[in-house]
Amino acid sequence: MKNLFDLQNKTALITGGAGLxxxxxxxxxxxxxxxxxxxxxxxxxxxxxxxxxNSKFGEGRVKAVHMNVADKNxxxxxxxxxxxxxxxxxxxxxxxxxxxxxxxxxxxRFENMTExxxxxxxxxxxxxxxxxxxxxxxxxxxxxxxxxxxxxxSDLGIIAPDQRLYEQEGLEDDQQNVKPxxxxxxxxSVIGITKYLAVYFAKKNIRVNCLSxxxxxNNHPDDFVxxxxxxxxxxxxxxxxxxxxxxxxxxxxASSYMTGENIVIDGGKTVW
Numbered sequence: 096m097k098n099l100f101d102l103q104n105k106t107a108l109i110t111g112g113a114g115l116x117x118x119x120x121x122x123x124x125x126x127x128x129x130x131x132x133x134x135x136x137x138x139x140x141x142x143x144x145x146x147x148x149n150s151k152f153g154e155g156r157v158k159a160v161h162m163n164v165a166d167k168n169x170x171x172x173x174x175x176x177x178x179x180x181x182x183x184x185x186x187x188x189x190x191x192x193x194x195x196x197x198x199x200x201x202x203x204r205f206e207n208m209t210e211x212x213x214x215x216x217x218x219x220x221x222x223x224x225x226x227x228x229x230x231x232x233x234x235x236x237x238x239x240x241x242x243x244x245x246x247x248x249s250d251l252g253i254i255a256p257d258q259r260l261y262e263q264e265g266l267e268d269d270q271q272n273v274k275p276x277x278x279x280x281x282x283x284s285v286i287g288i289t290k291y292l293a294v295y296f297a298k299k300n301i302r303v304n305c306l307s308x309x310x311x312x313n314n315h316p317d318d319f320v321x322x323x324x325x326x327x328x329x330x331x332x333x334x335x336x337x338x339x340x341x342x343x344x345x346x347x348x349a350s351s352y353m354t355g356e357n358i359v360i361d362g363g364k365t366v367w
Contacts, residue, residue, distance in 0.1 A: 099349035102129035107346065108180050109133055110164050110227055111187035113140035115313060116247070116338065118148065120184050123339035124346065125152040132177055134162035134227075135187075136169075164223030174230040179238055182346045183231045185246045185285070189219040190278060203275045216277025221284050228292065235301055242301040243346050246289050250309040250361045252282030260322050282307075286357050293355030302354040304345050309361035311335050328363030 107124045111117045112133025121131040125148060135141035141159035148157040162173040164187045174180070202212055228244055235242035256274035263271060289305040296303060310323055312332040324331050341358055344350050359365055 097348075099351075100127050100343050100347045102127040102182075102343070102347055105129040105181040105346075106177070106179055107131050107182035107184060108174070108177060108227075108231060109184045109186055110162065110223065111135060112159065113137050113144050114186065115311060115335065116308075117184075117186050118144045119335055119339060120186060120342050121148055121157060123342040124182070125156060126339075127343050127347065129182070129346075131157045132180075133157060133159045134164075134173055135159070136161065136163045162227075164227055165218040167226045170223075170226045170230050174227075174234060177234075179240075180231050180234055180242070181240065182243045183228065183245065184342070184346070185224050185227055185244070187219055187223050187227075188247070188278075188281075189216060203273050204269065204271075205276050208275065208277075212275070213277060216275055217281045217284075220278075220281035221288075224285055224288055228288075232292075232296060232299075232301055236299055240300075242296075242299075244289075244292065244296075244301060244303040245342070245345050246285045246303070246305045248285040248289075248305050248307040248357065249278070249282040250307055250359065250365050251279045252284075252286050252307060253357075253359065253365050255279060257326060260319065260326075289357060290355045297354060302350070304350070304353060304355065305357040306338065306341055306345060307357055307359045307361070308338055309333055309364050326364065327361070328367055331362065333360070333362065 102124055107129055109117050109120050109131055113135040117133060121133060124131050133141040133145050138161040145157040145159040160173045160176055163169040224246060256279060258273050261272050286305055289303050293303040310332050312334060320332060338360060341360055
């Protein structure tokens with residue numbers, strides 16, 4: 096029987112490839128026979144991650160390219176360097192981390208947000224998803240092979256952030272750091288883009304789906320972990336490896352009849 100999860104001879108382009116989850120998405124592809132290209136605007140970091148993965152999975156299976164996803168010329172140049180692309184994982188994002196010392200301050204608040212702050216917040220996610228998907232899907236169509244696009248959204252593209260998680264004692268409301276609207280607006284848009292393109296490219300044998308994770312534990316302060324865990328039915332943040340199974344499923348023939356869907360993996364956070 097054919098292995099539905101086999102990714103042998105498939106090449107995946109992963110944006111935000113040097114970030115927290117990008118290398119884990121790559122591991123999922125590599126563990127099932129595929130190859131990867133890590134795209135990131137921090138080329139040296141992407142190259143270092145590629146070297147680490149090659150040492151683990153075999154030389155030559157992972158490459159790195161420079162890409163600023165918010166710059167169409169940069170995107171086109173990077174995509175043109177890649178011989179063929181079977182899978183695109185749109186993982187790049189600008190996620191403003193709200194910490195006690197983050198100094199996002201009043202500018203992150205909706206009533207004070209400048210046009211520059213707004214545009215910079217949505218640029219990497221909305222424009223980046225558009226530019227990269229356009230370039231890659233044109234390449235997939237020219238290859239005349241099946242293609243998969245997997246967009247990475249967030250639980251905060253489905254529900255509003257609970258700003259109580261970020262409150263600091265001793266600060267007035269109008270001075271509190273908040274999770275900015277830019278992130279939620281952009282991640283919500285990614286889900287909409289997914290549904291639109293799923294229908295648009297269905298006859299071209301390109302499937303387009305979305306994965307919405309929740310907060311991944313990354314050595315967060317204990318008080319934040321406790322607050323967030325208390326609003327998740329499973330009572331904990333996610334482990335960095337807990338999305339790999341979904342990545343393989345959504346990028347392989349195991350999901351061959353699925354398109355336009357958003358899979359939410361959040362410990363139940365969005366259902367209560």
